[in-house]
């Protein structure tokens with residue numbers, strides 16, 4: 735499978751999250767999946783790519799020209815597709831993915847995973863999204879979604895649009911289990 739991983743790019747993110755990202759990359763490679771991600775080398779983004787590459791995996795990045803000019807791209811990956819705007823980048827990741835894993839991250843990560851969820855609600859796709867809930871990172875987001883359901887902005891179907899685990903290897907297995 736081609737599995738898109740969304741995650742933070744911050745260089746100051748906690749080591750615990752970087753370690754989980756590296757394990758996701760390793761598990762993807764060991765199980766024969768292609769890692770699709772934003773092409774960066776900083777923060778969790780660098781960690782997931784390094785984990786996959788060190789385990790002999792294939793990594794595809796979709797990155798903004800401006801980020802390559804700023805030299806934040808990963809130099810070791812097989813395919814680095816460059817685009818000239820952020821929406822094309824998000825679309826490029828989406829088009830290349832059979833399933834998605836969201837690791838901890840900031841606004842960029844939240845934006846990306848919110849789009850996957852809202853497009854699922856609109857029935858534009860049926861692909862699996864797994865939230866890697868390391869140290870309860872996504873507990874508050876899950877509580878917010880429950881509030882959306884309780885106040886009838888969304889219906890209970892939303893609960894079926896994503897799976898949650900705090901185990902990096904299990905996150906990959908959950909993507910496989912949902913394969914069409």
Ligand code: AMP
Pocket residue numbers: 741742743744772774820821823824839840841842843844845846
């Ligand atoms: P962050 O979680 O904020 O570190 O962002 C994770 C990744 O998403 C980084 O590669 C960002 O460059 C990217 N990103 C940030 N904002 C957006 C956006 N509006 N659309 C698409 N990607 C974004």
